[in-house]
Amino acid sequence: MRHLLSIDDLSLDQVHVLLDTAKELAHVTSGPNKKLPTLRGKTIVNLFFEDSTRTRLSFEAAAKKLSADVINFTAKGSSVSKGESLKDTAQTIEALGADLMVVRHHASGAPRILANSGWIQSQIVNAGDGTAGHPSQALLDAFTIAKRAHSGSYDFNGLNVAIVGDILHSRVARSNVSLLTKMGASVTLVAPATLMPLGAESWGARISYSLDEVISDSDVVMMLRVQSERMKNSFFPSEREYARDYGLGTSRLPQMKPEAIIMHPGPMNRGLEISGAAADSAASVVLDQVRNGVHMRMSILYTLLGGSLASVSTQSGEGGAK
Ligand code: CP
Numbered sequence: 001m002r003h004l005l006s007i008d009d010l011s012l013d014q015v016h017v018l019l020d021t022a023k024e025l026a027h028v029t030s031g032p033n034k035k036l037p038t039l040r041g042k043t044i045v046n047l048f049f050e051d052s053t054r055t056r057l058s059f060e061a062a063a064k065k066l067s068a069d070v071i072n073f074t075a076k077g078s079s080v081s082k083g084e085s086l087k088d089t090a091q092t093i094e095a096l097g098a099d100l101m102v103v104r105h106h107a108s109g110a111p112r113i114l115a116n117s118g119w120i121q122s123q124i125v126n127a128g129d130g131t132a133g134h135p136s137q138a139l140l141d142a143f144t145i146a147k148r149a150h151s152g153s154y155d156f157n158g159l160n161v162a163i164v165g166d167i168l169h170s171r172v173a174r175s176n177v178s179l180l181t182k183m184g185a186s187v188t189l190v191a192p193a194t195l196m197p198l199g200a201e202s203w204g205a206r207i208s209y210s211l212d213e214v215i216s217d218s219d220v221v222m223m224l225r226v227q228s229e230r231m232k233n234s235f236f237p238s239e240r241e242y243a244r245d246y247g248l249g250t251s252r253l254p255q256m257k258p259e260a261i262i263m264h265p266g267p268m269n270r271g272l273e274i275s276g277a278a279a280d281s282a283a284s285v286v287l288d289q290v291r292n293g294v295h296m297r298m299s300i301l302y303t304l305l306g307g308s309l310a311s312v313s314t315q316s317g318e319g320g321a322k
Contacts, residue, residue: 003115003124004300007135007178015139015182016154017309022143022292022299024312029065029298038307039068045098047090048127049075049105054266054290055127055136059102062297071096086110087119094120100305101125108132123304131171131230137265138175140296141222142183144289149219149261156185162214163205164190165224165246165273168197169231172265173224177203188214192246194235211246215255222263223248223274239272247271248278261285 001014010018029036044063046056056072063070073093075081080089086105093101100123103111108130115124128134145161146154161180167173167189180187187205189196201207208214215221226242236242243249248262256262262274262284270276279286302312 001304003111003126004135004304005112005115005124005126006133007138007175007182010135010179010182012182015142015179018139018296018299018303019143019146019154021303021307021309021312022139022295024309025298025302026292026295028312029295035065035067036312037067038302038311039063039066039305042068042099042305043071043097044068044301045071045073045093045096045101045122046127047073047093047101047103049080049103049110050128051076052104052127054293055104055134056102058290058293059125059127059136059297059301061294062301065294065298066302068301071098086114087117090114090120090122094122098122100301102127104128106130125300125304128171131169131174133175133178134171134265135175135179136293136297136300137172138179139300140289140293141172141176141263141265142179143296144263144285144292145180145220145261147292148285148288149259154183156180156183159185159220160218161185161187161220161222162190162208162211162218163187163222163224164211164214164248166195166226166235167191167200167224168195168235169227170224174203176222177205181205188218190214190246192236192242211248211252212255215252216257219257219260220263221248221256221260222265223268223278225265225267226269226273243272243275247273247275249275250277253278253281253283256283263289265289 102125104127111126163173181204189205190208264286
């Protein structure tokens with residue numbers, strides 16, 4: 001695997017290797033060896049043309065835990081504002097020294113263009129492109145679900161996942177449907193008709209327009225952010241009505257299965273798609289997602305840059321997998 005551009009490019013075996021490697025790296029770095037020497041001498045560039053807190057910082061933390069050098073580029077404050085192109089920006093960054101670029105871009109397909117154009121030789125990780133995909137988010141979500149809601153198993157047959165909210169603008173929803181159905185889960189997309197993309201029926205998920213009809217059967221309730229910054233028109237009558245019909249508020253919590261978990265990729269609009277009570281409840285794994293994100297991103301960087309699952313423990317100086 002040279003690049004990570006889309007979940008659709010991954011076989012189930014490759015998914016399992018990434019999950020197993022994340023698990024092993026989490027174990028190894030929880031001990032006295034919090035940092036591994038494995039990517040010493042490699043340079044990883046975070047190339048971010050859109051805002052981010054979790055993804056950029058967790059890729060940075062992951063790279064540093066593997067002893068790589070990290071260069072952070074954000075379009076704001078850069079020469080992109082003077083009209084510099086994607087090609088010139090990427091070639092300039094590579095000339096500064098880069099082995100792998102973690103790319104977030106508002107245009108769907110931008111990471112794949114960088115990977116396939118021949119402009120640069122760096123390996124590419126898609127950190128979210130337009131509404132197309134966010135593969136590292138889906139992988140960390142699957143890792144979180146396996147740990148918390150599915151007894152560690154990667155066979156998600158029998159698991160019901162509801163993905164709720166602004167499906168139309170969500171790259172997280174697209175990558176998660178692709179990954180969770182690949183792993184055997186039954187996924188239902190829940191949204192008002194205005195926020196359900198045309199053709200969503202073909203993604204391999206069920207479609208519902210009623211959260212109340214779906215919530216009591218769900219093992220995982222994944223709430224999505226209402227992406228107001230991508231909305232030029234009104235997609236629902238008022239925030240109050242959206243919260244009433246599609247929000248995970250206090251009144252809906254009792255409808256959930258006792259062992260069901262609440263997920264949100266962040267950042268959250270508290271009071272809109274999720275109430276503070278739900279976000280802070282014992283069922284919420286929102287901060288677990290953030291913590292697991294560092295381990296999954298370590299796994300992605302490690303695997304792409306040539307590390308194997310078998311060599312994780314030897315890198316740490318430990319004897320073997322636990
Ligand atoms: N989940 C996610 O992509 O969050 P950030 O935009 O903060 O990176």
